Amino acid sequence: MTTRVGIIGAGWMGVTHAQAWQNNVPRGEIVAVADVSEARARDVSERFAGGRARLHPDLEALLGDPAVEAVDICLPHHLHRPSILAAAAAGKHVLCEKPLCLSLAEAREIKSAIDESGITFMSAHNQLFTPSLVEARQLLAEGTLGKTYLARSTEAGRNTGFKTGQPPVALAPGASSWSWRLDKMQTGGGEVLDTGWHGAYRLLALADSRPVEVTAMLANFYLPELEGEDTGVVLVRFESGMIGLLVTSWAFPNAPDGWSFQVSAERGSIAGHARKLVHAPYGQPAPAERTFEPVHTFTREVTHFLDVIQAGEPGQATWEHAARVLQVILGAYTAAAERRTVALPEDPTELG
Numbered sequence: 001m002t003t004r005v006g007i008i009g010a011g012w013m014g015v016t017h018a019q020a021w022q023n024n025v026p027r028g029e030i031v032a033v034a035d036v037s038e039a040r041a042r043d044v045s046e047r048f049a050g051g052r053a054r055l056h057p058d059l060e061a062l063l064g065d066p067a068v069e070a071v072d073i074c075l076p077h078h079l080h081r082p083s084i085l086a087a088a089a090a091g092k093h094v095l096c097e098k099p100l101c102l103s104l105a106e107a108r109e110i111k112s113a114i115d116e117s118g119i120t121f122m123s124a125h126n127q128l129f130t131p132s133l134v135e136a137r138q139l140l141a142e143g144t145l146g147k148t149y150l151a152r153s154t155e156a157g158r159n160t161g162f163k164t165g166q167p168p169v170a171l172a173p174g175a176s177s178w179s180w181r182l183d184k185m186q187t188g189g190g191e192v193l194d195t196g197w198h199g200a201y202r203l204l205a206l207a208d209s210r211p212v213e214v215t216a217m218l219a220n221f222y223l224p225e226l227e228g229e230d231t232g233v234v235l236v237r238f239e240s241g242m243i244g245l246l247v248t249s250w251a252f253p254n255a256p257d258g259w260s261f262q263v264s265a266e267r268g269s270i271a272g273h274a275r276k277l278v279h280a281p282y283g284q285p286a287p288a289e290r291t292f293e294p295v296h297t298f299t300r301e302v303t304h305f306l307d308v309i310q311a312g313e314p315g316q317a318t319w320e321h322a323a324r325v326l327q328v329i330l331g332a333y334t335a336a337a338e339r340r341t342v343a344l345p346e347d348p349t350e351l352g
C-alpha cells in the first residue's frame with residue numbers, strides 16, 4: 001500500500017521531511033510539493049521525488065490535486081491552523097510540524113475539523129522516536145524504577161542562525177528560515193513554543209500522567225532581535241505527583257553532560273541523549289549503559305504516520321497529545337507574564 005503525500009512548505013523542514021518520505025518509499029510517495037518559492041518546490045521534487053512531484057504555488061492548489069491523499073505541513077506557525085482546517089475539509093490526512101497552532105481557541109477549531117472530517121491527524125513529534133527515549137519509556141512503563149519523582153528535559157542550543165542568516169540546511173532561493181521567526185504574529189511566542197515544544201512533549205511522554213499545574217521564568221539573553229524569549233525554564237506538576245523541569249534555550253547549548261532527559265525515581269535514575277541511555281538502580285555498584293547508532297527520527301516519524309494511516313496503529317502524537325503540549329506552554333507563558341502558578345484543567349483547551 002502506498003500513501004501519496006503533498007508537502008506544503010519546502011524550506012528547512014520541507015527538505016528534511018521530504019528526505020524522510022523518500023526513505024519510506026514504497027509505503028509513501030511524494031506526489032506534490034507547494035511553496036511560494038517555485039524554486040524550492042522544484043528543488044524538493046527533484047532531490048526527493050525524481051522530479052515527478054507536481055509543483056503548486058499554494059496549499060489550495062495542492063489540496064485540489066486529486067493525487068494527494070495526505071499532506072505534510074512544514075509552514076511557519078501562524079499558517080498551521082488554516083492549513084490543517086483546509087486539509088481536513090478536503091479530506092486529506094495531516095502530518096503537521098510543531099506547534100499544533102498558536103492558541104487554545106485554534107486548537108478547539110482544529111479538533112472539530114478533525115472529528116467532522118474523520119481524517120488522521122498527527123503532530124510531527126520526531127524526537128519521540130529517539131531510541132534512548134523509546135527505551136526509557138519502556139523501563140518506566142514496566143515499573144522497573146518504581147514511582148517517578150522528578151523528570152528533567154533539556155532542549156538547548158546556541159542559535160547563531162539569527163546572527164549569520166545562514167539557512168540551517170541547503171535551500172533553493174526563498175525567504176530566510178529566520179525572518180518569520182522574528183515576528184511574534186507568525187511564531188505565536190518565542191523559543192519555548194518553537195524549539196521548547198520538543199522538550200515539552202518529551203517531558204510529557206516521560207511523565208505519562210496529566211500535567212496539572214505549571215509555572216515558568218522566561219528570559220532573552222542572546223537574541224534581542226527576537227520579539228519573544230530565547231530561553232525558558234518551566235516547572236510542571238503532574239497528576240501522579242511527579243515534578244517536571246523543562247530547560248530550553250537558543251542562548252546556550254546543553255550542559256557538557258549532554259543529557260536530553262534525566263529521571264529520578266523511587267528505585268533508581270535514568271539519563272539519556274541521542275546516543276546513550278544510562279540506568280542507575282540505587283545501591284548497585286555501576287550503572288547499566290546502552291549506546292545507540294544515530295537514527296533519522298524524521299524517517300521514523302513518517303513510518304509511524306504510515307503505520308497509523310495504513311495499519312490503524314494507535315497514534316503517538318495525536319491532537320490530544322499536541323493540545324496538552326500547547327496547554328503546558330501557553331500556561332507557562334501566562335505564568336511568566338503574571339508571575340504565578342497556572343492550573344491546567346482536564347480539558348487541554350482551557351487554562352486555570
Ligand SMILES: NC(=O)c1ccc[n+]([C@@H]2O[C@H](COP(=O)([O-])OP(=O)(O)OC[C@H]3O[C@@H](n4cnc5c(N)ncnc54)[C@H](O)[C@@H]3O)[C@@H](O)[C@H]2O)c1
Nearest residue numbers: 009010011012013035036037074075076097098174176177
Ligand atoms: N522538528 C524539528 O526539529 C523542526 C526544526 C525546524 C523547524 N520546525 C518546524 O517546521 C515548520 C517550518 O519551519 P522551517 O524552519 O522549515 O521554516 P522555513 O522558513 O525554512 O520554511 C518554510 C517554507 O514555507 C514557505 N511558505 C511560507 N508561506 C507559505 C505559504 N503561504 N504557502 C506556501 N509556502 C509558504 C516558505 O517559502 C519556506 O520555504 C515550523 O512549524 C517549525 O517550528 C521543526
